[in-house]
Amino acid sequence: MSAAAPMTQAAPAERRPDRWLILAVICLVQLVVILDNTVLNVAVPSLTKELGATTAQTQWVIGTYSLAQAGMLIAAGGLADRYGRKLVQMIGLVLFGVGSLGGALASTPGQLIAARAGMGVGGSLLLATTIALVVRTFDAEEQPKALGACMGVGSLGFALGPIIGGALLAHFWWGSIFIVNLPVCALGLLAVAKFVPESKDPQGERPDLLGALLSIVGLVAVVYAIIQGPGYGWTSARTLVPGAIGVVFLAAFILWERRTPHPLLDMAFFRNARFRGAVSGGVLVSFGMGGSLFLLTQHLQFVLGYGPLEAGLRTAPMALTIVLLNLTGLGMRITSKLPAPVAIAGGLSLMAGGLAAIAVLGRHGSYPGIMLGLLLMGAGVACAQPAMAGSVMSSIPPEKAGVGSGLMGTLSELGNSLGVAVLGAVLTAGFAASLPTGVPKDAARSLPEALATAGPRDAHQVANGFADSLTSAQLIGAVAVLLGGLLAAWLIGRVAAGAPAGGQVTGPADAGPSEARPAAAG
Structure with a gap:
């Protein structure tokens, strides 16, 4: 099935013979992102003790990842459609691996927060391409089964994360929870390069840079306000100001997307x-x-x-x-x-x-x-x-x-x-x-x-x-x-x-x- 083909109910003869191998590779990539989230949950006390992190810093070690990921996902999806989903997934694996290495070597809470931000950007590139690659690889009849398998593997990562994290922390230093990502990223990078077919928007639209900027700033500001709300109060300036900025930028994003001939999000x-x-x-x-x-x-x-x-x-x-x-x-x-x-x-x-x-x-x-x-x-x-x-x-x-x-x-x-x-x-x-x-x-x-x-x-x-x-x-x-x-x-x-x-x-x-x-x- 060509990358530009419409998504139709393909006959069995048109199906890629290697589609289930491709699905396995996609699931491996998704597993990297989900596993890291749940592994980190059991490591919070160790991070607090070893790095001398405050409660607020510990929250940002976790929150920065979600913040970067949420802010980048729509823009990452647009990049994948325009320049190639396989290419964007490989870039995401590299960024996630580099961020993991930075996290393992961090010696201060600030360094760890920065590494987590890099991992969040890499994770957004991976998550924005996972389902897209599934629907471009499988026809309408097999897509529900493929999506179910992909989500099942993601849930397996959710279940294994605390167990793997607890085992690593019992025998190694806290940085091992990030080191474990490196071989998986390397294996995933090789597998994606070899097995996953490239697919992108055949019309080759120009990049919507302003739309991407507006969406990133708006989403980051809104999520930041949500994270700040419980700690500083929903009516405090530290919550309302970034929230208002986010709403303004998202409103501008919607207006721009309605007018531009090449929208990031139609x-x-x-x-x-x-x-x-x-x-x-x-x-x-x-x-x-x-x-x-x-x-x-x-x-x-x-x-x-x-x-x-x-x-x-x-x-x-x-x-x-x-x-x-x-x-x-x-x-x-x-x-x-x-x-x-x-x-x-x-x-x-x-x-x-x-x-x-x-x-x-x-x-x-x-x-x-x-x-x-x-x-x-x-x-x-x-x-x-x-x-x-x-x-x-x-x-x-x-x-x-x-x-x-x-x-x-x-x-x-x-x-x-x-x-x-x-x-x-x-x-x-x-x-x-x-x-x-x-x-x-x-x-x-x-x-x-x-x-x-x-x-x-x-x-x-x-x-x-x-x-x-x-x-x-x-x-x-x-x-x-x-x-x-x-x-x-x-x-x-x-x-x-x-x-x-x-x-x-x-x-x-x-x-x-x-x-x-x-x-x-x-």
Whole structure:
């Protein structure tokens, strides 16, 4: 299949014979990015001790990666479409490897933060090309299976990260969590160069440099404000000023994209109800999932008393369920019999039910209840994610696959950051209101600080107040996921009546006469 060919229901004879090998390479690249995120989570205490990092510096070691990644994803997708997805993925591997080496050699928190920023830029180039390469390699019939396998491998990285990180920290110095990326980056670079075919927009549009600049500044400023909000207050100047700057730049980006003949992100995509449904639902899902999983780590450590590695291991059932359902094909065999709106609504309802089970059944220290919730969440992700990704990628021209992939990643990062910030703020506010008389409200910043301030006499009341506030915040996350699923299913269902059943990825023309749109002129 040529790189410029339209995405159609190809006959088996037209399929690339090496497509599954290409998928394995793409999955390896994705694994690098996801593994690094979860490996770092268990290393925070070691970073604090060895580098003398403050709490704020430790937060920026983690936050800078997301900040750079979210800010660059749309621009990275545009670069991939114009100059080649294979080329951009190889550049991303090099940047990610160099950033990893810099992180391993860092001797100060500032150096580590800078290295993480470089890794975030490299990660954005990798994530912006992963789904794009899948939809350019596989035809419409096989795309859901390929997307499911890709997401299953990503979930495997989520599950293995804490285990690998804990093993490395038990035997080596903290920099080993970055060194481990180097051989994987090198192997991935060689494999991409040898096996992955090049594909790019055949129309060779001019680069939209102003659009890229506006999107990067706007997204970085907005995500920065979201990260700052819980610490400095949502009404403080340190939150409102960057937030306002971000909104202004994003508004300018939208206006510019509507006028330029060669837009980075064609605003006409949003006229497609399938596209709107998938991206709006995806934001709410990321909001609920990101925030609720952030709360779950505190639940496991502060309420149930597990250490960081033990807590990481106990989140594994969700990821392993996704891997089992996706890599065995069982999830696809079930969802392929359902229309895409039903698969999305059903999957996200399972996820919401899992989050609610964690909140309610785990409230009194029951890990079996939490495990049940994680299993439900894993089943829901395996059902909903491939259908939602397919709805986004099928509603835009295939030559714009990089921008579509980048937009999905951007909205996921924004939703995740908002979820952590907002649900974290809900937890803090509820916890502060529950503190005994005489305990300052500032102590609600963490349970250990509140317990130390309250003393043994009020320890039980403080612990119960934290658990109650945690449950309330987790239930809000569950509602957000449920609303996201219903919203996405409703919008996608409006144009799905004439589409084939099974939730399969279909071409842009399948969106209906009023929704289909050719690529931007150029």
